[in-house]
Amino acid sequence: MKLSRRGLLKEGGVFLLGATAAGLSFSRSGELMSAVAANQETMEVPWPYKKLNPEVVAEKAYHGYYKGACCYGVFDSIVGELRREIGAPYTTIPTSMMIFGEGGVAGIASVCGALNGAAAAIFLITGSMEKEKRELAFSITKELFNWYEQVPLPDYRPSKPKFEIVKSISRSNLCHASVSNWCKVAKVKAFSKERSERCGWLTGSVAKYTVELLNANAEGNFKAIHKLSKEVQSCRSCHDKGGAIENTRGMMDCGGCHFRAPSKHPKI
Amino acid sequence: MKLSRRGLLKEGGVFLLGATAAGLSFSRSGELMSAVAANQETMEVPWPYKKLNPEVVAEKAYHGYYKGACCYGVFDSIVGELRREIGAPYTTIPTSMMIFGEGGVAGIASVCGALNGAAAAIFLITGSMEKEKRELAFSITKELFNWYEQVPLPDYRPSKPKFEIVKSISRSNLCHASVSNWCKVAKVKAFSKERSERCGWLTGSVAKYTVELLNANAEGNFKAIHKLSKEVQSCRSCHDKGGAIENTRGMMDCGGCHFRAPSKHPKI
Incomplete structure (x- = not known):
């Protein structure tokens, strides 16, 4: 995406984010211009992370x-x-x-x-x-x-x-x-x-x-701990990807809404 | 939120968005600095809109x-x-x-x-x-x-x-x-x-x-057209805000999941 002067000088305001005037002198304008040239794109994901409390x-x-x-x-x-x-x-x-x-x-x-x-x-x-x-x-x-x-x-x-x-x-x-x-x-x-x-x-x-x-x-230590219940796995074996019926998708707990299987449901 | 020089000069890059070096001369640096001073905050919502096709x-x-x-x-x-x-x-x-x-x-x-x-x-x-x-x-x-x-x-x-x-x-x-x-x-x-x-x-x-x-x-002409069904309004009259039971919230179509009312449900 190219950025335009229209984007820069919109109604007298410029969206210069991540900068503070207090920390800048006019002598920094060259540095500023180089940085502008280097950052013409929106920063897409992933963004940097630092471990939080x-x-x-x-x-x-x-x-x-x-x-x-x-x-x-x-x-x-x-x-x-x-x-x-x-x-x-x-x-x-x-x-x-x-x-x-x-x-x-x-x-x-x-x-x-x-x-x-x-x-x-x-x-x-x-x-x-x-x-x-x-x-x-x-x-x-x-x-x-x-x-x-x-x-x-x-x-x-x-x-x-x-x-x-x-x-x-x-x-x-x-x-x-x-x-x-x-x-x-x-x-x-x-x-x-x-x-x-x-x-x-x-x-x-x-x-x-x-x-x-x-x-x-x-830390490189992520591991999924909470697995789908056996009940949900049983539903998915027919209804999800690769199952005989394959008429839905997802990982929601089926029993959260399907309080009982419909009367037409075959014996499980 | 105050912005810092750390935010400005991170790993040699400055996140000056909405600007292009090509459209700027160094003589604009004063204007640029004023704009920086005027825009120290993240621009929170709502953002400007122009009608789209x-x-x-x-x-x-x-x-x-x-x-x-x-x-x-x-x-x-x-x-x-x-x-x-x-x-x-x-x-x-x-x-x-x-x-x-x-x-x-x-x-x-x-x-x-x-x-x-x-x-x-x-x-x-x-x-x-x-x-x-x-x-x-x-x-x-x-x-x-x-x-x-x-x-x-x-x-x-x-x-x-x-x-x-x-x-x-x-x-x-x-x-x-x-x-x-x-x-x-x-x-x-x-x-x-x-x-x-x-x-x-x-x-x-x-x-x-x-x-x-x-x-x-x-255009100032927004009007909600699609209303909740009478069936959903009936459910909500007891179960939603101000109802005798008031045990849930929301605007989802009840019948989308509650295929039939539970056997204990009183006659409606």
């Missing part, structure tokens, strides 16, 4: 939840820490875009926003258009999603919680099912302050585990 | 699908056109990050990637941390999701298709259910080349309708 990121994510909800909370906590540790290119990305994922995308209660924000951050840091890196990023994301479905959550308690929060197992990566399952265990309503606090803790939990996975990957 | 974006999205899948296809087609039309700040965002949404996030078959990419683009262009703009972005996103659940899709035919593709109604915003419903109608397998082509057309369809919504909003 999972507890610090989790606490930041919890507070981010109360600012811009779950998806923003996870994404901004990780990218925000990398801005502080690394600087550019993390200074160029508008983390506020990720508010879109709130409550399963715009409150629609589809995929959990914390997971959605985490998956974006994982790809930003480890992914690529190139197959091998893309598959690595997807493996890390799948491990995160399986963990979320199988483990009693939330498992992060913020330093100053508004309420104490009980744990539940979601069996689903969907906001809708995750919330309903927790409401049943906690015996509170879906739009209560307690439920909101639970999603704050969960935002912290997802950010924490994402950073643990990214740190393990940075 | 829905057909052009749809065709680009179809081809983007074969490059980086559904989520990337929609996001890159819209942001790519805005880069061409507006320049910065669209030059600063790595659209390759959005590959993360492929096949319902990393192939997990949760939320449809085309919808996920569209929702991110909608928020980038219309959303904000501020409540009124956030609600507007969410309204546009909800209209898109309801349309996707209710309308026979794909409704965009690329200029040079690999196969002819039949339409189906997804009744769900999930990749998993959307794919399975289409496979049933088309009588082809989930990992066939035809199914892949269908998702290419669908990527074009979602990009096209997203641009139509964004254009309508730019």
Whole structure:
């Protein structure tokens, strides 16, 4: 992509990101021009990573939840820490875009926003258009999603919680099912302050585990731990890639929605 | 967020985006410095918009699908056109990050990637941390999701298709259910080349309708057309906010997964 003067001088403003006037004298203009010439392209993924403190990121994510909800909370906590540790290119990305994922995308209660924000951050840091890196990023994301479905959550308690929060197992990566399952265990309503606090803790939990996975990957030690259940593997053996029926795809826990097999289902 | 010299001069490279050396002389350095001073912050959302041609974006999205899948296809087609039309700040965002949404996030078959990419683009262009703009972005996103659940899709035919593709109604915003419903109608397998082509057309369809919504909003004419069905409204009257049970949230078509109400459900 070529960049134009129109892009440079738009309505009197120039988007020069990652730079500060305070640290620059006019004598640096030559250096500046060389740098401009060297950086005419958008910096595509993967972006550089430096190991982060999972507890610090989790606490930041919890507070981010109360600012811009779950998806923003996870994404901004990780990218925000990398801005502080690394600087550019993390200074160029508008983390506020990720508010879109709130409550399963715009409150629609589809995929959990914390997971959605985490998956974006994982790809930003480890992914690529190139197959091998893309598959690595997807493996890390799948491990995160399986963990979320199988483990009693939330498992992060913020330093100053508004309420104490009980744990539940979601069996689903969907906001809708995750919330309903927790409401049943906690015996509170879906739009209560307690439920909101639970999603704050969960935002912290997802950010924490994402950073643990990214740190393990940075050390060359990433390994998927949470596997699909035998039940799901059994469904997939017919319904997924290469199966006799092959009429679907994916890795969601089937039993999270298919409460019982349809009456026409052959004996398993 | 304050920017540092570390951010400016990282490994000899400076992330000065939206600028080209060719269009600049050293005599402009004063102007450049003022601009740097004026733009110390990441440009948060909403970003400027210029009406786009829905057909052009749809065709680009179809081809983007074969490059980086559904989520990337929609996001890159819209942001790519805005880069061409507006320049910065669209030059600063790595659209390759959005590959993360492929096949319902990393192939997990949760939320449809085309919808996920569209929702991110909608928020980038219309959303904000501020409540009124956030609600507007969410309204546009909800209209898109309801349309996707209710309308026979794909409704965009690329200029040079690999196969002819039949339409189906997804009744769900999930990749998993959307794919399975289409496979049933088309009588082809989930990992066939035809199914892949269908998702290419669908990527074009979602990009096209997203641009139509964004254009309508730019003209001040956005209006939600696709409402929740009476069946879903009936479910929500008890289960959603303010209902007697209030044990869930969201706007997904209940019948897409809850094929029949559980046996314990009271008579409706």
